[in-house]
Amino acid sequence: EIVMTQSPATLSVSPGERATLSCRASQSVSNNLAWYQQKPGQAPRLLIYGASTRATGIPARFSGSGSGTEFTLTISSLQSEDFAVYYCQQYHNWPYTFGQGTKLEIK
Amino acid sequence: EVQLLESGGNLVQPGGSLRLSCAASGFTFSSYAMSWVRQAPGKGLEWVSAISHIRGISYYTDSVKGRFTISRDNSKNTLYLQMDSLRAEDTAVYYCAKDLDWYVDWGQGTLVTVSS
Numbered sequence: 001e002i003v004m005t006q007s008p009a010t011l012s013v014s015p016g017e018r019a020t021l022s023c024r025a026s027q028s029v030s031n032n033l034a035w036y037q038q039k040p041g042q043a044p045r046l047l048i049y050g051a052s053t054r055a056t057g058i059p060a061r062f063s064g065s066g067s068g069t070e071f072t073l074t075i076s077s078l079q080s081e082d083f084a085v086y087y088c089q090q091y092h093n094w095p096y097t098f099g100q101g102t103k104l105e106i107k
Numbered sequence: 108e109v110q111l112l113e114s115g116g117n118l119v120q121p122g123g124s125l126r127l128s129c130a131a132s133g134f135t136f137s138s139y140a141m142s143w144v145r146q147a148p149g150k151g152l153e154w155v156s157a158i159s160h161i162r163g164i165s166y167y168t169d170s171v172k173g174r175f176t177i178s179r180d181n182s183k184n185t186l187y188l189q190m191d192s193l194r195a196e197d198t199a200v201y202y203c204a205k206d207l208d209w210y211v212d213w214g215q216g217t218l219v220t221v222s223s
Contacts, residue, residue, distance in 0.1 A: 091207075
């Protein structure tokens with residue numbers, strides 16, 4: 001099983017600033033990686049797939065990069081609605097696996 | 108508009124069984140793979156199982172292999188998850204999601220609690 005490790009566990013950032021979230025795979029997943037945002041009491045929302053392709057309707061301030069084992073989700077200028085938990089997910093090998101999440105909180 | 112509506116969650120004793128359902132609408136159900144993802148209380152997301160739309164090939168995470176069975180009824184536009192030999196660690200909100208690899212569309216989830 002591919003283990004996905006996200007860092008940091010919690011990230012404190014001020015509104016308007018940039019946030020950088022990391023995701024590392026225990027072996028190469030090529031570019032078969034997705035990012036999700038989840039707010040309390042809600043289902044996850046797809047942000048990025050293919051490591052860098054924004055899903056429909058996702059604002060341009062969200063961007064994904066990386067390939068192989070190292071990936072990054074960048075939110076260029078944080079808005080109040082962006083404070084949530086973020087998960088990466090690999091879909092390269094079965095079983096698919098998620099990272100443990102990064103909580104993005106207001107500084 | 109895609110709609111996924113899970114049902115069947117309940118309180119069940121360890122060792123018991125439960126069948127979850129996910130009623131789909133707003134898309135051609137038979138043309139899409141479907142998946143289950145769960146989330147234990149206060150914890151992260153865990154991919155559980157998926158089933159292809161062609162031939163119904165199924166996939167499972169290791170912790171549920173041999174205990175859970177995913178299936179689909181394309182005539183009823185419904186996805187199922189049969190859960191047997193339930194354990195306390197299976198306690199979670201179970202989401203169904205459309206597609207195989209990444210998930211745009213999710214249901215609202217159904218809560219399964221395994222406790223005596």
